Amino acid sequence: MxxxxxxxxxxxxxxxxxxxxxxxxxxxxxxxxxxxxxxxxxxxxxxxxxxxxxxxxxxxxxxxxxxxxxxxxxxxxGLDREWRMAIVGVGRLGRAIASYPGFASEGFRVVALFDNDPAKIGTTIGDLVVRSMDELAKVAADERIDIGIVAVPADQGQEVVDKLVAVGVTGLLNYAPITISVPPHVRVRDVDPVVALQSMTYYLKHSGPDDPAS
Amino acid sequence: MxxxxxxxxxxxxxxxxxxxxxxxxxxxxxxxxxxxxxxxxxxxxxxxxxxxxxxxxxxxxxxxxxxxxxxxxxxxxGLDREWRMAIVGVGRLGRAIASYPGFASEGFRVVALFDNDPAKIGTTIGDLVVRSMDELAKVAADERIDIGIVAVPADQGQEVVDKLVAVGVTGLLNYAPITISVPPHVRVRDVDPVVALQSMTYYLKHSGPDDPAS
DNA sequence: GTCTGTGAAAACATTCACAGCG
DNA sequence: CGCTGTGAATGTTTTCACAGAC
Missing domain, CATH: 1.10.10.10 (Winged helix-like DNA-binding domain superfamily/Winged helix DNA-binding domain)
Structure with a gap:
């Protein structure tokens, strides 16, 4: 060892x-x-x-x-402790992530939600209030955020990443369909079902039309 | 080449x-x-x-x-054509997938929905009717399903996979938190944000408590 | 006998470095 | 010149195969 x-x-x-x-x-x-x-x-x-x-x-x-x-x-x-996460972007996708029970049951707790849409700020999802990105630094300090979940459209992804990194978040779960760029001490995992499908089709295309007639 | x-x-x-x-x-x-x-x-x-x-x-x-x-x-x-997908499981996750606009815009079209819950069968999501798994063979033949999306709980995942494979589906996008087993001609892509996080924490844990004091 | 832990070998993937084209 | 395409070199990962523990 x-x-x-x-x-x-x-x-x-x-x-x-x-x-x-x-x-x-x-x-x-x-x-x-x-x-x-x-x-x-x-x-x-x-x-x-x-x-x-x-x-x-x-x-x-x-x-x-x-x-x-x-x-x-x-x-x-490191799964013998709790990890604290913030979701940025509470559109359709962000809300689905926020209410997904599979994170909490594995020790990944969502402790804050952010969005830049004034119509969403102040609303409640589960038992969390959606906050403005302006509050990110303050909330990150109060809530000790370990991991940031990026759930904004592609064109805002890198900006959100930069803000999260700036407040000391060192782990990112990226749902935006972009390749994000981060300093070397920050870890990224991408979740992108479309990219997953797009490499699978190469093999579906090349493994001949199986065509199992009825 | x-x-x-x-x-x-x-x-x-x-x-x-x-x-x-x-x-x-x-x-x-x-x-x-x-x-x-x-x-x-x-x-x-x-x-x-x-x-x-x-x-x-x-x-x-x-x-x-x-x-x-x-x-x-x-x-x-093979992205110069349309790919036809069926979602199995229309719980919270399956519904989120069904109404995610990112698939269709990339040529991945959801053409059928299945569930085994009688309360859900016959209901409509978007413009698709939820069907019983008993209809899988018939619908697969009519609709030419290329890819199956597995969005059922872990304990039903393998069973669903076997049924999809049996009707000739050769590509699977697996959202169930299990390792599924398929014959060699079938391609699988797993989508599991929890597993992604669980390897990330290894590095978060080992890159010392960065602790950037306010 | 069964199954682990592990060096050594083999297979695989990335990077180098440069000839040659535009 | 600047940049591609690519064999050769290097680095990484997987597999083999077996000594030793139970």
Whole structure:
């Protein structure tokens, strides 16, 4: 352990943790890298190698303790604490994100909402009031915002990113259909279903018209 | 050209196409790999190498014609036609997806909605009627569904995937928080903001508490 | 016997660096 | 000149294969 850890490895850990949670719920106590790999469609060697960057979690001849490994991975990822998020942009998309229950249940709490539309400022979504972007610095200080969620139109995306970075936010979840630019200490994850589809069509196009006649 | 094309390259093409579209809208007619790379935060060599898998699109001493390169990339990706999608699951998430205007504007048309809740079947969202999953085979044949969007809870995800695959759908956009399993001819793209956040926190945790005091 | 952890090998992806075109 | 297209070099990731633990 204690080498430099490849980013691809870190990106796979949440997938492992999620699968372990599902196994745990089904009452599975122990699992081998072979079986976990089958479940996730990856090779057992990859799972073992990935985990080996962080320590020795398995038992030879047996496999991994499901509950323990899940807890360890979550700790490694920093999921043993709450993360505080602000959503910028409460249009259709921002509102859908604000009321999505999947964040809170995983420890990602939305603690502030921002928009630049005067008609929206002051309105309430869930139990949060929509605030003006002018209040960003103040609210960021009061609420300790870890992560900013960018849910504004493309043409306002970079401006919003710059403001979030300026008040000390170091993690961004970007829903705007643009490539945003940030200083090196800021981490970005893009969520863009259209881009995902646009690379998939390359393969749909090239895997011949399957045309399974009725 | 005409080698085997790495998947990472295909995944970057939509990003290039999107940036080219934005440049085009701003009236930029020609761009070099250096400038496009700066814009996207990638090396110019990567852009040139990626494009070289598909042909020679640039002009030495000048760069790339923005409108032409965009059109070529979109053709390569199969974005010069319409793609027909069905959404399975019209809960909160499925409805948000159904009324998201970003798909249609990029040529991804939602042509059918399914759910297994009798209270939802027969209701209308936009101009589409929600149908029972029992009608899937019939509707898939009538409507020529290319892509299935999985927007059901985790515990129903795999079942829905199997049904979609059974009626000949070869592309899936998966919003369920599970790793789905499909035969090799089926392409999957996962959309999961929680998983995206869960790998980001690793870096937020490890890049020290920046703590920029007010 | 079963399964982990891990160096070494193989496969894959990115970057370099430059010949050659406009 | 400036910039592309591309083999060769470098760096990264995955897979192999096996010693050793249970």
């Amino acid at each position: 204690s080498e430099r850890i490849p980013e691809v490895v870190v990106r796979r850990l949440p997938i492992y943790a999620r699968a372990l949670g599902q196994l745990e719920a089904r009452g599975v106590a122990v699992i081998s890298s072979l079986d976990l790999g089958r479940l996730l469609g990856v090779t057992p060697a990859q799972i073992r190698k990935d985990l080996s960057y962080f320590g020795e979690f398995g038992k030879q001849g047996t496999g991994y303790d499901v509950a323990h490994l899940k807890r360890e991975i979550r700790r490694i990822l | 005409s080698e085997r094309i790495p998947e990472v390259v295909v995944r970057r093409l939509p990003i290039y196409a999107r940036a080219l579209g934005q440049l085009e809208a701003r009236g930029v007619a020609v761009i070099s790999s250096l400038d496009l790379g700066r814009l996207l935060g990638v090396t110019p060599a990567q852009i040139r190498k990626d494009l070289s898998y598909f042909g020679e699109f640039g002009k030495q001493g000048t760069g790339y014609d923005v409108a032409h390169l965009k059109r070529e990339i979109r053709r390569i990706l």
